[in-house]
Amino acid sequence: MEATSKYIVFQLNNExxxxxxxxxxxxxxxxxxxxxxxxxxxxxxxxxxxxKITPVIDLKEKLEMGTTEQQxxxxxxxxxxxxEQVGTxxxxxxxxxxxxxxxxxxxxxxxxxVHKEYITGVAHYEEKxxxxxxxxxxxxxxxxxxx
Numbered sequence: 001m002e003a004t005s006k007y008i009v010f011q012l013n014n015e016x017x018x019x020x021x022x023x024x025x026x027x028x029x030x031x032x033x034x035x036x037x038x039x040x041x042x043x044x045x046x047x048x049x050x051x052k053i054t055p056v057i058d059l060k061e062k063l064e065m066g067t068t069e070q071q072x073x074x075x076x077x078x079x080x081x082x083x084e085q086v087g088t089x090x091x092x093x094x095x096x097x098x099x100x101x102x103x104x105x106x107x108x109x110x111x112x113x114v115h116k117e118y119i120t121g122v123a124h125y126e127e128k129x130x131x132x133x134x135x136x137x138x139x140x141x142x143x144x145x146x147x
Contacts, residue, residue, distance in 0.1 A: 002100040009097055009130065010077065010090040012060050012068075017131050018097070018123070019077070025085070026078045027093045030070055044089065049078065056087040062138060063118070081139050088135065099123050104132065 007018035008027070033045030033056055042061040046053050056076060060068045068074060068089050076087040104121035121132045 002102050004098050004100050007097050007099055007130075007132065008077070009094045009125075010075070011092045011094060012063065012065055012090060015065075015131070016094075016125075016128060017133050018099075019133050019135055020120075021096060023079050023135055024077050025080060028076045028078060028087070030074050030076055030089060047087075049085065049087075052085050054078065054085045054087050056089060057139060059088040059090055059138070062088075079135055079139070081136055086139060088139070097125060099125070107131075 006021040008021055008024050009016055009018045011017070028049070031047045031049075033047055035045045036043075039045070040057075042057050042059075044056045044058050046055050048054070058068050060066050068091060071091070073092040074089065075093045076089055077093065078085060078087050080086075103125075104123045107116055107119040107122055118133055118138045119131055120134045123130045123132060
């Protein structure tokens with residue numbers, strides 16, 4: 001019997017990505033952020049969520065895909081990275097899906113746009129490709145140390 005995992009699908013520009021739901025604590029509207037001096041370019045600021053100071057990173061900037069322009073559908077995925085709470089801004093979080101292990105393929109050897117080590121696989125979903133990301137690899141704890 002094949003293992004099935006749940007993934008949260010989100011968009012950056014017009015591309016669809018997904019992360020394992022186990023990496024996500026919650027999905028929030030973009031809050032008002034407080035800037036910090038000497039923040040990395042992709043870090044947009046900090047805010048308090050459920051009693052914890054939470055740094056927020058623009059995932060598009062981190063992946064060198066441009067800058068997120070905040071819209072009504074823009075969301076922050078709240079993650080736990082190295083036991084720390086961090087938010088990542090995405091254009092839209094669209095759905096939660098189930099994927100069987102046999103639906104996920106290894107990433108191709110040559111990929112442009114996203115570092116290969118950030119990609120855990122590629123899946124066919126609703127007649128389109130879905131890039132599966134490992135945000136533990138995308139966001140490093142050292143980046144969060146300014147908080």
